[in-house]
Amino acid sequence: IEAGWPASVLKRQSDWMGRSEGAFVEFEVMAHGDSLFSCPIVDGLTSLSGHGKGRVRVFTTRIDTIYGANAIVLAAEHPVIQANIDNFSEEVATKIAFIRAENAKPTDHEAEIEKDGIDTGLRAVNPFSHEEIPVWVGNYVMMEYGTGAVMSVPAHDERDFEFAKKFGLPIRQVISEPHMEHAHHTMQAMALEVPLTVYGVLVHSDYWNGKKSEDAKKEMAEYAVKHGFGEAATTYRLRDWGISRQRFWGSPIPIIYCDTCGVVPEKFENLPVRLPENAPITGTGESPLAKVPEFYETTCPKCDGPAHRETDTMDTFVDSSWYFFRYLDPTNEDMPFDIEKAAYWAPVDQYIGGDDHAVMHLIYARFWSKVMRDMGLVTFNEPVKRLLTQGMVVGETFFDDETGKRVYYPAADVTVERDAKGRLTSAVNAESRQLKHAIERMSKSKGNGVDPDEMVEIYGADAARLFVMFAAPIENELVWHEAGIEGAVRFLQRVWRLVYKWESVLNCHALQSVEKEPQNVPEGREATEAGSSPADAGSRDMKGDANPALKSGAIHPSGGIDRRLRQKTHQTIKRVSDSFESLQFNTPVAALMELSNAIGDVEFDGADEETVFAVREALMSLVLMLTPFSPHTSEELYSILVGNEDGILANSARFPEFIEEMAKADEIEIPVQINGKLRSRVMAAPETSNEELEKLAFADEKVREFTDGKEVVKVIVVPKRLVNIVVK
């Protein structure tokens, strides 16, 4: 899917999954002196060694640094810590309890948490060096990731470095940068200013000295396997997805609990399980369905004995993970969807959604498809071929956070002052209280939302839509300011007036007979004859006209207004078509505005037939190309242009087609630079040869001013683009 998905989204998904490759290594752990120690055996976290001693498993991505380990550090929640809490000194136990309490608090992402921890008094043995090192508890080790235990190598890890500095633990360098290799061989433990976290060459590592990190990682993991204290491993940061919710709405989970049979899935023929019509919303956190006996009381599908249903419902992310498949076959009573229908329609060609769904929803959807693939329901790996993440429309918010909690005030109730650059300098609420401000995604509670109904009421649906498309590239975040929307209204009104202005001379009713003819045009562009201009019905029905110059494809020889307008029309068709192809929607609106400006420049009084034809083509093209942006206006204007009320679809109108010959300019402007600086411009036909262009440039008066008496070193001619003369 790399071809169709933004790299940034895939990167974020990859980070979210957080694959990391390393190794598990087991350290023998024992009591120190005559204190007590018990080692609970927890699968994956601890084990028994051959000597009957307990071992703690750590996860590391840098097994090559193991000779630099000065301690192993466990999470406060680690089972070994919990099992020995009564064996520890009071000081240690208190510290552990404190860290646990701190860990349980919701994390404040603003402040960096200071490293904290304590030596438990336990000891561990480095399985490579057989060195005895202390066992610490550290607040920076999380029980949720890896094994909840790490080896601390301060010389080569930022966090361990900080921890060691704080508690005065030894810092021993065991990796040297490749180019420093020889210098370090003789070096004693060196005082590092910062941890060296890059790969290098092993030093102070006995047998492994001189090996490259990459090789050592592999070989040391193999060594651990051979000696039974570890192995290479891959871990993920991906968190579990708990799909049950205590809500009334949501898909029921088709599971039944039977006292005799245990957890039993509902029978296939009883699916889907339907929600009751009503359920009390309790507000207590318990599922509302648990209050509806008619719903949960049932019989066991296995033994027919009394049983009860699961009363939690599924997270809405479950539904959004595969709704696009259900939409293909929404009335299917027997299956989620018909397999063949899905095979025909899916995967989704183009998906459009907010940037905020880059991880959760889109990861779940991809995951779900893979599950369905494994079940044989779909035949592909990925649900979506192309993804467009559109930026959100956001708004200014005003709030007061004196009390520690943000109290929002709707923009309508806030008096703001802005400086010359439009930056906000002051915001005051009705009680003259200074407010803070921010730009945030729209929400009711923040009072920064825009009511679409209100926008439609004031400006109309077409103008509102057009403006949103025009204001910024689709993937940009758009800060909502109403100021620009008037421009969209004006533009649509201008187009409207243009159509009505030309209506009388465009001879619309004459077209009607032709338009009414059956056109039997099936879908697909191939149906359109090459060379004809469906840009407007006009080109077709004027074929029989006395004036052959109006035949489509015929280029009027004059450089008159009609010729220029037709050029503009076809250039615009190209620009708009290309933009749609690359999912750009702001620049085509600009192109359409330019076209309407060009039509506006055409003199109405005394317009000849050629001009009327050009205007008809331009207006028809304009109106049709506007359809995606302002469908209602386009429908209305199309009716005027075509002279009937059947509408765009019934008239088999289609997107105007670009004719290259029409778009080609008779003459183009060629800038002339002297030493890279623009000095003049010359006009030339597009097919003018390089030699001719050079001649034209040198013939230019302005150019001679700059070249006379100077030595011409070089002349660069870019065909159809420019001439650059280098002089000395």
Add this chain to the structure above:
RNA sequence: GCCGAGGUGGCGAAAUUGGUAUACGCACUAGUCUUAGGAACUAGCGUCGAAAGACAUACGAGUUCGACUCUCGUCCUCGGCACCA
């Protein structure tokens, strides 16, 4: 802190992918028409300058005949992640 995106007029933004910087629109200024205009139309609108011209795409270097675009460095803004071993 790490990762990512970005920085162009008063504002939203264009720039055919290395070839006329600022298209289109908003705002603003002047004028025309009008009983009126918050309508429409005309003209102007990067900075300095009377003009010729000079200088301008965050800042500083570089590559090139030519750089908003490519390379290196610095600063700043926004977004994501957050002690991930």
